[in-house]
Amino acid sequence: xxxxxxxxxxxxxxxxxxxxxxxxxxxxxxxxxxxxxxxxxxxxxxxxxxxxxxxxxxxxxxxxxxxxxxxxxxxxxxxxxxxxxxxxxxxxxxxxxxxxxxxxxxxxxxxxxxxxxxxxxxxxxxxxxxxxxxxxxxxxxxxxxxxxxxxxxxxxxxxxxxxxxxxxxxxxxxxxxxxxxxxxxxxxxxxxxxxxxxxxxxxxxxxxxxxxxxxxxxxxxxxxxxxxxxxxxxxxxxxxxxxxxxxxxxxxxxxxxxxxxxxxxxxxxxxxxxxxxxxxxxxxxxxxxxxxxxxxxxxxxxxxxxxxxxxxxxxxxxxxxxxxxxxxxxxxxxxxxxxxxxxxxxxxxxxx
Amino acid sequence: xxxxxxxxxxxxxxxxxxxxxxxxxxxxxxxxxxxxxxxxxxxxxxxxxxxxxxxxxxxxxxxxxxxxxxxxxxxxxxxxxxxxxxxxxxxxxxxxxxxxxxxxxxxxxxxxxxxxxxxxxxxxxxxxxxxxxxxxxxxxxxxxxxxxxxxxxxxxxxxxxxxxxxxxxxxxxxxxxxxxxxxxxxxxxxxxxxxxxxxxxxxxxxxxxxxxxxxxxxxxxxxxxxxxxxxxxxxxxxxxxxxxxxxxxxxxxxxxxxxxxxxxxxxxxxxxxxxxxxxxxxxxxxxxxxxxxxxxxxxxxxxxxxxxxxxxxxxxxxxxxxxxxxxxxxxxxx
Numbered sequence: 001x002x003x004x005x006x007x008x009x010x011x012x013x014x015x016x017x018x019x020x021x022x023x024x025x026x027x028x029x030x031x032x033x034x035x036x037x038x039x040x041x042x043x044x045x046x047x048x049x050x051x052x053x054x055x056x057x058x059x060x061x062x063x064x065x066x067x068x069x070x071x072x073x074x075x076x077x078x079x080x081x082x083x084x085x086x087x088x089x090x091x092x093x094x095x096x097x098x099x100x101x102x103x104x105x106x107x108x109x110x111x112x113x114x115x116x117x118x119x120x121x122x123x124x125x126x127x128x129x130x131x132x133x134x135x136x137x138x139x140x141x142x143x144x145x146x147x148x149x150x151x152x153x154x155x156x157x158x159x160x161x162x163x164x165x166x167x168x169x170x171x172x173x174x175x176x177x178x179x180x181x182x183x184x185x186x187x188x189x190x191x192x193x194x195x196x197x198x199x200x201x202x203x204x205x206x207x208x209x210x211x212x213x214x215x216x217x218x219x220x221x222x223x224x225x226x227x228x229x230x231x232x233x234x235x236x237x238x239x240x241x242x243x244x245x246x247x248x249x250x251x252x253x254x255x256x257x258x259x260x261x262x263x264x265x266x267x268x269x270x271x272x273x274x275x276x277x278x279x280x281x282x283x284x285x286x287x288x289x290x291x292x293x294x295x296x297x298x299x300x301x302x303x304x305x306x307x308x309x310x311x312x313x314x315x316x317x318x319x320x321x322x323x324x325x326x327x328x329x330x331x332x333x334x335x336x337x338x339x340x341x342x343x344x345x346x347x348x349x350x351x352x
Numbered sequence: 353x354x355x356x357x358x359x360x361x362x363x364x365x366x367x368x369x370x371x372x373x374x375x376x377x378x379x380x381x382x383x384x385x386x387x388x389x390x391x392x393x394x395x396x397x398x399x400x401x402x403x404x405x406x407x408x409x410x411x412x413x414x415x416x417x418x419x420x421x422x423x424x425x426x427x428x429x430x431x432x433x434x435x436x437x438x439x440x441x442x443x444x445x446x447x448x449x450x451x452x453x454x455x456x457x458x459x460x461x462x463x464x465x466x467x468x469x470x471x472x473x474x475x476x477x478x479x480x481x482x483x484x485x486x487x488x489x490x491x492x493x494x495x496x497x498x499x500x501x502x503x504x505x506x507x508x509x510x511x512x513x514x515x516x517x518x519x520x521x522x523x524x525x526x527x528x529x530x531x532x533x534x535x536x537x538x539x540x541x542x543x544x545x546x547x548x549x550x551x552x553x554x555x556x557x558x559x560x561x562x563x564x565x566x567x568x569x570x571x572x573x574x575x576x577x578x579x580x581x582x583x584x585x586x587x588x589x590x591x592x593x594x595x596x597x598x599x600x601x602x603x604x605x606x607x608x609x610x611x612x613x614x615x616x617x618x619x620x621x622x623x624x625x626x627x628x629x630x631x632x633x634x635x636x637x638x639x640x641x642x643x644x645x646x647x648x649x650x651x652x653x654x655x656x657x658x659x660x661x662x663x664x665x666x667x668x669x670x671x672x673x674x675x676x677x678x679x680x681x682x683x684x685x686x
Contacts, residue, residue: 051511079580086476089468096549097492100503107506156396163394167387171394177675178397184603184671185404185664186610187497188638192660193404196411217400224397249379250386271490278496281612281642306498310613313502321506328499339491 030068034060054095058088104328111326120303121291126312126320135327137293137303141208142334144297145287145304146273148212149219154269156216157223158258164224165231166253176228183221190217191282199286208297211287211304215276223272230264231257263345270342274335280306305331404664412658414651415442423658424448429623429640431652442655444662446623450540450635451663454615455608457544457629458551463601465548466555470597471585473556474563486560493553501617504546509618512542516630531631538620540634546614551604558603558678562596563589599678606670610663612638637663 038056041047047056065084069077116134124133160179164172194214203210234257242252258265283289288301289311296302305327313324379387415423419442426443433439473482473489504512516536523529566589574584616639626633641656641663648656 075578075580075583079582082582082585083476086468086471089465090472090476093465093469093552096503096508097495099507100495100499103503103507104499156393159390159393160397163390167390169387169391169394171391175394175397177672177679178401180675181668181671182397182401184606184610184667184674185401186612186638186667188612188641189404189408189610189660189664189667192641192657193407196407196657197403220397220400248386249383253386271494274494278494278498280496280498281638284642285645306496306613309498309502313505313617324502325506328502331496332499335494335496336491339494343487 030064031061034064037064051095054092058092061088101332104325104332107322107325108327108329111322111329116326117330120293122293126315126323127317128319130319130322133323135303135305135308135323135330137291138305138308138327139330139334140293140295141287141290141303142277142305142331144295144302145208145212145215145283146277148209148297149215149276150269150273152213153216153219153223153272157220157268157272158227158265160220160224161227161231162253164228166249166257179221179224182217183225185217186281187214187218187279188281188285190214191285193217194282195285203299205299206286206288206301207299208287208302211283211302212297214282214286215279218279218282219272219276222275223268226268226271227265230261230268233264234260267342267345270338270345274338274342277335277338278306278331280310283307284310305334401668405661408657408661408664412654412661415655415658419443423655424662427623427625429644429655431644431649437651440651440655442652442658444637444640444659446625447635447637447640447659448662448666449625449627450619451609451637451666453627453629454540454543454547454619454634454636455605457540458547458608459601459605461545461548462552462555462604463597466552466559466600466604467597469552469556470559470563471589474560475581475585475589489553489557493557497550497611497614498617500546500550501614504542504614504618508546509537509542512539512545513537516541520630528627529630530628532628533631535632536630538618538632538634539630540619540626541629543615543619543634543636544629546618547608547611550611550614551608554607555597555600555604558600559593559597562593562600562678566592595677595680599674599676599680602670602674602677606667606674609670610638610667611636612642615639616642 034057037060038053041056041060042053045056047053061084062081065077065081068080072080111130113131117139118136119132119134120137121133121135122137126133160175163169164176169175191214194210194217198210198213199206238256238260239252242256243249247255283304283306287304287307289307290301290303292303294300294302309324309327309331312320312327418437419426423443425445426441427446428441428443429447430439430441432441469489473485477485513536516539517534519541520529520531520534520536524531570588571584574588579587615636619634619636619639620632621635621639621643622633623635624633637659641660644652644656
């Protein structure tokens with residue numbers, strides 16, 4: 001009879017770096033000691049407030065990390081020190097962004113009342129009480145300009161991406177390089193360019209279309225870049241199968257490749273829109289700012305959220321500054337909606 | 353072998369001139385049109401860039417002819433009486449210096465933080481958190497500059513002012529931190545901090561993309577040799593990602609050089625070359641354009657176009673360099 005040895009339980013190899021209760025406790029203790037010492041620092045020195053406490057906290061973390069190195073191996077000590085630095089760098093970066101979101105919501109909230117989203121500023125000056133006027137003109141203007149910018153830019157962006165990925169033409173590298181470089185064109189330069197061409201030569205006045213063109217220029221790099229990434233995900237055997245059935249390259253591109261990444265392309269477009277929704281400088285030069293709700297994009301100034309924020313902030317009274325925060329709140333909400341929309345559309349395709 | 357088959361078969365089963373399958377190496381007419389249209393459309397970015405440079409040069413040519421190189425070096429910006437051109441004098445020297453000063457401050461502050469954030473996201477945080485934080489990073493990259501401006505103007509200014517005062521108190525002997533009068537608001541230092549916040553996301557995402565391509569087997573080899581996580585980062589990831597970080601930082605620099613509204617709101621625009629970063633004196637070519645545009649006459653408008661051209665060329669140069677540097681690491685992938 002042969003007997004096989006069956007162990008009672010499978011012994012896992014020990015992992016010396018695994019988290020144990022002891023190591024987690026040690027880490028928490030480390031953080032707690034640093035926090036306590038930071039409280040001491042705030043009590044003794046000139047540092048004050050939560051920000052002062054945070055500075056003291058980072059300082060104590062670094063100091064205790066350094067002191068701890070005397071009890072440890074050098075490699076471990078340096079690793080601990082680096083971990084402290086990297087994690088605090090990340091936390092420090094988060095603080096201002098949390099502050100931005102927090103203050104936009106907190107300071108923008110008083111500007112909201114029942115009619116804030118549905119009235120314009122035609123009969124209200126920005127210094128008046130906060131239960132009058134609103135920003136419907138700005139929302140409508142921004143949405144109109146974004147729509148026109150999307151109409152101009154998205155086909156161009158996708159064409160450029162098709163050129164880079166599908167055609168792989170002689171200038172594919174150059175197109176990609178230029179697109180990347182274009183993403184660095186300062187927004188005000190795009191505004192100046194549209195001003196010197198469309199506004200002076202074509203429309204002879206500020207107009208929504210001019211603003212949309214400036215936005216389209218700024219949007220093009222994002223759309224191209226993202227669309228390129230998306231097209232690259234299409235597996236080559238799809239194209240090969242299409243060619244094998246006798247399809248031409250045009251048919252392959254339009255009937256096989258593009259439909260298979262439709263949601264990815266929508267994501268690319270929406271991300272581009274989110275990127276330019278808050279551009280202010282080019283709109284100041286091209287679409288101007290108008291206080292009345294209007295859908296006339298061909299002639300005359302038109303309102304938009306960024307210019308609404310900019311002009312109400314410039315007015316300087318307490319009510320107008322609150323209005324600026326309210327506008328910032330709406331703008332941030334718009335971008336957030338675009339963003340989440342883009343993410344949820346893009347996520348559906350990623351399952352693969 | 354096909355030739356063998358042909359010679360063996362009887363002549364009448366095959367036509368005299370067998371028509372073989374055409375292997376289509378040539379594109380058909382519809383594809384030629386398709387490729388032409390797409391190629392034409394793809395040249396749009398080149399066309400736009402050329403048009404921008406062309407039109408701004410065309411509009412600003414008169415200024416370059418009138419002031420020559422002095423337009424770059426002179427610090428005086430005076431529209432005169434707006435009618436007689438002889439009374440006007442335009443130079444963007446102070447604004448160019450101001451742009452560089454604020455952008456360099458932003459770069460010096462942002463790069464270490466961006467590097468730390470990228471390393472944290474790639475090597476320290478748990479993977480479920482990473483997905484969330486990457487989306488957050490993309491989102492904050494899309495926060496418009498006007499919101500940064502409003503925040504910098506209304507919230508950050510008081511902190512920045514008191515920090516400026518504190519630095520001046522303790523390090524005032526250093527020429528950079530010297531101030532002529534104890535006025536610390538709206539200084540290049542504050543503008544630089546706000547700009548730093550704006551460029552952290554872009555630098556981080558470029559650096560992270562490069563760090564994530566670092567050779568995994570070499571990092572594992574470091575662990576196997578008894579190295580710590582930091583040893584792996586220090587000896588494998590950072591050398592591998594150096595050009596990516598530099599390129600990302602330069603992309604950020606380009607953005608900081610061209611930023612308009614945020615700088616406009618937090619910086620005191622004064623036409624003087626100023627290296628005292630804590631003093632309430634500064635400038636930036638882009639915010640000069642936004643500042644003067646509203647009330648500019650025809651001649652001053654041309655000067656603004658010329659300033660725009662200079663800004664465009666400078667940022668384009670920085671971006672070309674940055675893209676080339678980032679591409680050097682990415683080259684392994686494509």
